[in-house]
Each structure stands twice: as structure tokens, then as C-alpha cells.
Amino acid sequence: MTDANVVSIDSMTVRYGRNVAVDDVSLDVPRGTVYALLGRNGAGKSSLVRCLVGQQKPAHGRAILFGEDVWTRRAQLMERVGIVPEEADAPPEMTVHELSKFCGEIYSRWDHNAVRDRLSRFAIKPDARFGTLSKGQKKQVMLAMALAVSPELLVLDDPTLGLDVVARKSLFDEVISDLADRGTTTVITTHDLAGVEALADRVAILKDGRLVLDEPMEALKSRFRRIRFPYAAVALAAGNLRTASVTQWGGGTEAIVSNYDDVVFERFRSAANVTHADVSPMSLEEIFIAVAGEEVRS
Amino acid sequence: MFDINASDAAPIWQQIENGMRRMIALGALNPGDAVPSVRDLARTLRVNPNTVARAYQRLTDRGVFSVRRGDGTYVADQPVQPKKAERNEKLRDAAMQYAGVAISLGASEQDAIAELENSFGRMVKESRRKS
Numbered sequence: 001m002t003d004a005n006v007v008s009i010d011s012m013t014v015r016y017g018r019n020v021a022v023d024d025v026s027l028d029v030p031r032g033t034v035y036a037l038l039g040r041n042g043a044g045k046s047s048l049v050r051c052l053v054g055q056q057k058p059a060h061g062r063a064i065l066f067g068e069d070v071w072t073r074r075a076q077l078m079e080r081v082g083i084v085p086e087e088a089d090a091p092p093e094m095t096v097h098e099l100s101k102f103c104g105e106i107y108s109r110w111d112h113n114a115v116r117d118r119l120s121r122f123a124i125k126p127d128a129r130f131g132t133l134s135k136g137q138k139k140q141v142m143l144a145m146a147l148a149v150s151p152e153l154l155v156l157d158d159p160t161l162g163l164d165v166v167a168r169k170s171l172f173d174e175v176i177s178d179l180a181d182r183g184t185t186t187v188i189t190t191h192d193l194a195g196v197e198a199l200a201d202r203v204a205i206l207k208d209g210r211l212v213l214d215e216p217m218e219a220l221k222s223r224f225r226r227i228r229f230p231y232a233a234v235a236l237a238a239g240n241l242r243t244a245s246v247t248q249w250g251g252g253t254e255a256i257v258s259n260y261d262d263v264v265f266e267r268f269r270s271a272a273n274v275t276h277a278d279v280s281p282m283s284l285e286e287i288f289i290a291v292a293g294e295e296v297r298s
Numbered sequence: 299m300f301d302i303n304a305s306d307a308a309p310i311w312q313q314i315e316n317g318m319r320r321m322i323a324l325g326a327l328n329p330g331d332a333v334p335s336v337r338d339l340a341r342t343l344r345v346n347p348n349t350v351a352r353a354y355q356r357l358t359d360r361g362v363f364s365v366r367r368g369d370g371t372y373v374a375d376q377p378v379q380p381k382k383a384e385r386n387e388k389l390r391d392a393a394m395q396y397a398g399v400a401i402s403l404g405a406s407e408q409d410a411i412a413e414l415e416n417s418f419g420r421m422v423k424e425s426r427r428k429s
Contacts, residue, residue: 034346173341180337180347197304198345218309278402283305 012061023209039206082146088138092131118144136167225260239268314353
């Protein structure tokens with residue numbers, strides 16, 4: 001729990017009755033990192049994020065922000081966090097300007113000018129009532145508000161959900177600018193894997209409440225490969241290739257390998273006596289499906 | 299500018315580094331030209347600014363870019379070309395990969411070489427058009 005980590009989740013478990021939503025998860029988010037928290041619906045992302053920002057108390061374990069317990073120091077710590085919630089929510093009859101003024105009275109550091117500049121880049125008029133805005137505009141307002149405190153941590157909970165490509169781009173543009181200007185540590189949950197692929201430094205995948213993967217994006221992408229063989233039977237156990245899945249089709253075999261590197265593969269090739277193989281890299285989406293997508297196997 | 303393919307086997311910082319070297323080699327960027335700021339390139343390519351910064355740092359360390367303090371990043375006056383041995387090794391690696399694809403598709407050597415010549419011509423023409 002050094003100062004190098006903005007967030008530490010320490011063996012956290014969240015339960016709803018008998019249902020375990022988050023199952024003994026520990027993770028760290030180092031300062032300056034863009035951390036993508038991925039998982040299918042119901043994997044436990046939202047519960048984890050709610051505990052992370054002090055909106056919920058875990059059954060076991062804790063969330064630590066800037067070295068302090070979130071649950072006991074919530075009011076002080078949230079001054080340093082910007083949140084774009086999954087559902088953009090504010091009183092519908094309030095204008096955007098009134099909203100900014102209202103929030104500015106709650107937070108000790110609130111940059112009204114920054115809010116005004118961002119809203120004008122988003123082409124949102126200050127006198128527009130929140131209730132009349134589109135879904136994309138509401139998210140843009142939320143982002144402008146989240147960044148108004150010059151946060152040390154930005155939490156984006158499915159920020160592009162339901163947004164069209166243009167709104168998505170303008171939101172990402174603003175997040176990228178903030179990263180370039182301030183290097184803000186960012187935690188993002190999303191289903192937009194293509195959008196986050198070039199943005200995240202680190203990826204974590206939750207499955208059924210458990211953390212099944214947590215590592216740098218570059219390492220993840222360099223170890224996963226799809227390999228196609230024109231043979232019905234391949235001695236994949238030869239060498240030390242680890243497979244996430246193996247499928248047979250026609251006279252061929254397709255394997256998704258989770259510990260690929262050139263040396264391991266060459267060793268496997270000679271051990272298994274394989275002359276033909278087509279090795280291709282995988283997108284984050286393909287890796288995600290291989291890791292988190294398999295349906296329940298009985 | 300060049301495109302980034304997030305699902306390419308090469309890491310994104312390397313694609314940026316190669317893209318910049320390619321633009322210089324093809325004359326789309328000349329010695330003394332200003333290169334886009336990290337912020338702008340990150341927004342254009344929609345990648346993490348740290349990744350762009352890493353590519354720029356490598357290009358600066360290798361003498362391809364030069365940084366004028368408080369005044370941005372430029373293509374160095376005499377950008378250093380990779381050493382011949384290093385270049386040949388890279389060419390050989392890429393050629394092996396291409397030959398592998400051609401063989402697995404059942405293409406003849408002549409067809410493969412013709413396609414390579416075409417691509418070379420297209421690249422050069424495209425860069426002239428852009429610059």
C-alpha cells in the first residue's frame with residue numbers, strides 16, 4: 001500500500017444474500033495508470049466500483065484510496081475523485097450552469113472555467129436543462145463535472161454505453177486530453193473493448209466475481225495467439241504450450257494459446273513435429289471472449 | 299499520418315515509432331519539421347498519451363527526433379538511419395514472414411515478388427501525394 005498505488009482493493013468480498021457478487025478480489029492501480037476493468041454483465045464490476053467509491057460497504061475486505069480506507073474516510077477522499085456514473089443522473093429541471101454552481105458549493109476545489117470550456121467543446125449550452133439533454137450529452141456533462149475537481153483518480157463506469165460513435169469519440173478525446181495534460185489515474189469499466197484497447201495500460205477481467213486476469217495490456221497481447229494447424233490431431237501437450245481452448249474443424253485444429261512466445265513455440269514445433277501452422281495475434285475482444293466468454297460447461 | 303492497428307502483433311509504441319520512421323524515409327516529414335505534440339497525436343490515433351510519449355522518447359534517444367526545450371519536438375537535422383546490419387536483419391525477418399504467408403496461400407515466387415514491387419510503388423506514390 002505504497003503511495004505508488006492510487007487504489008488498492010484488499011481481499012474484497014461483496015454479497016447480496018447468498019449470492020456472492022465479488023469473491024475475494026485484490027488488485028492495485030498504480031499512479032498514472034489507465035486501468036480497464038472488464039467482465040460480462042453480472043461479473044461483479046459494478047459492485048466493485050461502488051465499493052471503490054465508498055457507495056457500498058463490502059462484506060469482507062476493503063478498498064483503499066490514496067492509502068486510506070474509503071469507507072471510513074469517504075467524505076474527504078471523494079474530494080479527490082471524479083466519477084462518471086453508469087447512469088448519468090441529475091435533477092432534470094436544473095440547467096447545466098446551475099448544476100455546476102451547485103456542485104461548486106459542495107467541493108472545495110471546483111474549476112468553473114474548466115467546466116465552461118469543456119461544455120463549449122461539447123457544444124452544450126450552459127442554460128440547457130439537464131432533462132432535455134441526450135444520453136451522450138448527459139455523459140459529457142458528467143465528465144465535465146468529474147474533471148472539474150482536477151481529480152487524482154477518474155472513475156468511468158461504462159462511459160460509452162448507449163452512445164453513438166461521434167459522442168463516444170468526443171468523450172474519449174476529452175479523456176485522452178486530460179491524460180496528456182495531467183496524467184490522471186483512470187479506472188474504466190466498459191464493454192467497448194475496441195475503444196479501450198489502445199487506451200488502457202493494464203487490464204483486469206472479472207468472471208463470476210473472481211479476478212481471472214490482471215496484467216499490463218502489452219504483456220497480455222503478446223502472450224495470446226490463435227494458431228491454426230492443417231492437422232486433425234496435434235500433440236498440443238508437447239512442449240509447454242498452454243491452451244485456453246482447442247477446437248477441431250474439418251481436418252484442422254485451432255488452438256488459442258495463452259503463453260505464446262517464439263522460443264516456446266519453436267520448442268513445441270520440433271517436439272510435436274509440426275511443419276505447418278498459421279499464427280495470428282488476437283484483439284482484446286478475442287482474448288476477452290477466450291478468457292471470460294466461455295459458457296457454463298457442465 | 300499513419301494508422302494504428304490495435305490488434306497487430308507489434309505493440310502500439312512500436313507501430314508509432316515505425317510509422318514516424320516511415321514518414322521520414324518517404325519524405326512526408328523532413329529534417330527540421332515539427333512533429334505533432336504527444337497530446338495531438340494521442341487524440342488523432344486515440345491511444346494512451348503515455349504510449350505516444352514512449353515512442354517519441356525512443357525516437358529522440360536514437361537521434362531521429364530532437365527536442366527543443368519549451369518548443370516541441372522536431373525531426374532531427376540529420377535523422378540517423380538504422381545501421382545497415384540492423385536494417386538487413388529487420389528486412390530478413392519481415393521477408394520471412396511475407397514468404398510464409400505467400401507459401402501458405404500457394405502463391406508462386408513470381409507472384410509474391412510482383413505484389414511486393416506493387417506495394418513498394420504504391421507506398422512511395424502515396425507519400426508523395428501526402429507531402
